[in-house]
Amino acid sequence: MVLARSLKELMVLLSELPGLGERSSQRIIFHLLKERPEKVRRIAELIIEVREKLKPCSVCGALSDSDPCGICSDPQRDHATVCVVEDVLDLLSIERASFYKGVYHILGGLISFTEGKGPESINLSGLVRRVEKGDVKEVILALDPSVEGDTTMFYIVDILKPFKVKITRLAFGIPIGGNVDMADVLTLTKAFEGRREVEEV
């Protein structure tokens, strides 16, 4: 049997997505074919909406449908405390724990020369601009305790050195390889409470 062109193309495109192989993209498609049409339409609309309407917040870099984003424009939050995270997944995991009242800065990656990503490839200039203004009192580095996380951390400490801002890092008791976005609420809370000022390198 020859597959319809649209079906074939969808299979190919889906299977190129991270985590989806040929098998799993086929399963998804045949599942969608049996779903209610309204639901499938809604999924399609939302995919387009998140792709086209969401823009990075000009303050923190998080994808949002408003600029500044909900967190950055929330007067209840402590705008003098900025928590630096790798990506939105980390932000979500910290928000889920719901003890943190400050704001965020999303780097959109970590420095990894091995993967060809130098300091210019992540959102550092935005962070410097925020700190430069002088309203930020503490920068919390909530980065994974990995080779890449450490390089990024050292680099941030270095570029923020001229600004006399307090820089702290999470106290990760979790074994090496632990990730911010995988940590449970208790671990995260403890890591924040036990955060220490970063010594100069």
Add this chain to the structure above:
Amino acid sequence: MKIDKLNIVNFRRFKSLDLSFDDRNLIVGINGSGKTTLLEAIYMLCWGKSFRTTKDNEVIRWEERSALLEGEFSGEDIYSLRLLLSSSGKRITLNGKAIARANLIGKIPVLFVSPEELSLLSGPPKVRRDFLNKLLSQLDNEYLTKYRLYLKLIKEKNSALSRGEKIGKILDFINERLFNVSFYIWKKREEVLNLLGGEEIKIVYKPSGLNVDLDRDALKRVMISLKDKEISRGFASFGPHLDEFDILRREGFSFRKFSSRGESKLIIWRFFMRALSLFKEKKPILLIDELFAELDSSKRSMVQEDLNGLRSQIFITALTPYVELKDFSLFEVRDGEVRRYNS
């Protein structure tokens, strides 16, 4: 540790084998019958990789799509271990649970000795570094963790250096971390090399290939002094990946120039005996390939005496059964089958 049972499917020339072993096992057979392959199968279960190839799939039987090794081990711990090789990669299962290779290493220590090991005396430094890494990783899990971190950091450093831009500051960050890990590795290597030297052999250790003492401050100065050179060359010129150590005669001469092949073999054997003695908690499984060939009968009885004193489980391959090994359980490999003789 000891392997009691081994089940092989589509591993090199063997289609299917079910074997039980004793404490002392002698495997005989003509050339090409598959003796080394049996040692390789045991080795691969314990170490997660072959000693003959870095390409895992090479061991899959020609025209087949997957290979399976299953072993039952006893001793200080009891393990049932499975290693499956297929087009989707390697899967290691320990007591029914999938594990990463890093977590397998050291569970069942294994040492492989063959005439090829003569290259420890005459081959390039990498041969000796690899030997040391294998030994230390099995002796000490922390070494393996640190060594892997080292490899990751040195890769990151080389990538940073190859950008050739202004990376001075970042290089300092990476170097700082590298140094701490490097120093740990150097200390461990020195410790073990001191134990491996002995009456017959003298080991000269050169961290990062340099004639320096293992002194923190001195090495740090070297690292700093090399920084500019590294930036201009675009790759790391300092670290344990450049370590060298020479195995010399007591008087400081090399074996290569001043020994016969038989003599050198015996030296290597003694070297492995010392390596074996470093294992205090778990005794490694000892795999000896074709060692007896080229040894005269007096040297053979020396080896036999050493073997008698060992608590390790032993596998030896040979073309014919040697009288010195008459206490060993005898296996004969022929036409893709393994036959066991009950003595």
